[in-house]
Each structure stands twice: as C-alpha cells, then as structure tokens.
Amino acid sequence: MKYEDYRVEDFIKDDFFVEWVNNPNSKSNEFWEKWMSSYPNQVSNILRAQQFITSIEYDDFEPLREDEYIEMFENLLKKKSSITPKHTAKKTITFRLKVAASISILFLSFLAFLWHTNQQDVLAASKQVVQFSKINPIGQKSLMTLPDGSKIKLNSGSSLTYNSDFGKKDRTVELKGEAFFDITKNPASPFIIRSGELLTKVLGTSFNIRSYDGEEKIQVLVVRGEVSVSDDLGSSFILNPKDILEYNHYDKNVQKTTCTDIKNVIGWKDGILSFSNETFNEVALKIQKWYGVDIVVEDGFNVQGEYTGEYQNMSLEKVMDGISFASAFDYKILSENKIFIYKKL
Secondary structure: OOHHHOOHHHHHHOHHHHHHHHOOOHHHHHHHHHHHHHOHHHHHHHHHHHHHHHOOOOOOOOOOOHHHHHHHHHHHHHOOOOOOOOOOHHHHHHHHHHHHHHHHHHHHHHHHHHHHHHHHHHHHHHHOOOEEEEEOOOOOOEEEEOOOOOEEEEOOOOEEEEEOOOOOOOEEEEEEEEEEEEOOOOOOOOEEEEEOOEEEEEOOOEEEEEEOOOOOEEEEEEEEOOEEEEEOOOOEEEEOOOEEEEEEOOOOOEEEEEOOOHHHHHHHHHOEEEEEEEEHHHHHHHHHHHHOOEEEEOOOOOOOOEEEEEEEOOOHHHHHHHHHHHHOEEEEEEEOOEEEEEEOO
C-alpha cells in the first residue's frame, strides 16, 4: 500500500486506515504515528480523512495553492528589459541562460520558503488534538481496544469519544449509552469516564455503565476491582464488586445497593438478552434497542403481564415467539425494522 501517494479519498476507502480511525489500538497507533513522522507532508490528508470518517469538526487549514506562486513566476517571465543591446548569437544564448539560471534560483528559493512554511503548518497540524468517536447505531454492538490496551464493549445506540492524545496526559473518555469496561491498570493515570452528570474514576477494573439519553437513571455496576463515582453536586461514592449505583436525573437522588442479578445487567455483552419481572413496555424497549426495530401495538390493545427469561444469541423471531406465547398476542414483522403486535383472535 503506497500511502505516501494517497489522497484524502484514498484514505477514506482504505479498510486498514478506517479500522484505525474507528477502533484504534496500540499497534495501529504505533504504525500510523511512525508513518506520519516519515511522511509529514501527508498529515493534512490524514486529518481530513479522519474528519470525514468520524464526523468530528476541528479547525481546518488550506495549503498554499500552486497557482498562487505560478502566477508570480509568469509575471517575472513577462517582464521585459528597458535596454535592448545588440548581441551576437553566442552572447544572446549566454545571457538567456544567465536569466534562466537566475529565475531558477529564485524559483527554488521560493519553493524552499513554501516548503518550510508548509512544514511548519503540517507539524502544527500533527500536534493538533482532535477527537475520535465510535458510534453504534441501534441494533449494533462493537468491541473497542483503546491505545492503553483497555477493552470496551459498546452497546447498541451508544457512543464513546476520546481525544487523540489519550494516554499521554490522562485517560478520559465520554460515554453516551451503555458500555462494559475492562480497564488496563495504570496507577499513575486513572481512567475517567464522563457519563451525563456522573464522573467515574478507576485505576484498573471491570464495570458496566448505562447512561442513555431519555432514560430516567444512570447506572454503574462493578464486576471487579474498585470504582469511585461522583456527581455534579459534589457527592462521591466508592463501589466494590456487585455494588450498583443508580443516579436519578430528575430528583438527583443516588442509591447504592447490592446487585442480585448481575447477568440481567451485563448479559448483553455476551449476547444474552434477559428479562426479570419486566413489563411489556420495558421488554419492548429492550427488543427495539437490541435488534434495531420499531414495535407498534394495535390501537386499544394493552399487553398485560410481566416477563422473566433469557435468550442467548437468539433471532428476533425466536424472541418474539416466546413473548407472544406467554402473553397470548400475535405479531407480524412488516419489514426489517418494524413489528406490528395485535390481539390474538
């Protein structure tokens, strides 16, 4: 792959480059950092391609256009001397060669100036801190490995954002949605997660955070190690394994309890869709987010009952068959993203 000849559109089409932007890890970061050091003239194209792929806006810059300095040299060539002496053919050729040599020196000097100026811009751009975001649409989950080796399983309809200098000064990320974190231990640099009004700080542990827009609560569950959680009012809590903290957006109330059904909370990361005494509305919300579908209920039909059970790596049809049998309703999958539920005749 001749990356030194790539244009922005070439980078965008390159699978290896796209994978690095969306799911960077220590090896790919090392490769691209060394490559950019070897080809600093390509840093601007790298940044533009990253911007397109991640849809993150940052200050852009335009390199000096070739036509701006070509016009300058054309003007030089158009100038005529006010003196027109008589010369022999040999002297005329010598004079023209001298003029050409002078112009060439000026041209090369100007190119050197442009190269130096552009190199300063490129170096400044390479040091520029940009943001990377991994965004999962509804119905899609993904596994990320951050530059420090930490692994994050990102749930459906979720996003994780971090800066390009992650791990150099600190290890801070922002979560919207749900993710399971398995953090590489580094006592000198705590791992910090911003999720809504909560700030979660760890050294090295595994835990789950759920913080979806529109949901009433933010939830933090610790599986291994110790986690510190603080809210925007200054309250702070220490969580140990099996501790679960729930923060209410509306009344700012915080509850810390012991989780009795860990699988129901974090089973999603292993492909387990589970319900524990949940209403149909709660079940429907989970199914919609899990499979990326819309559930529409027939007008005037209220689905009754509570649901308990689990489905591991099951198809949408299998899950709907089980729920419809338990609650005695029928359903139709109208399209790839819509389910119609109606009363059983």
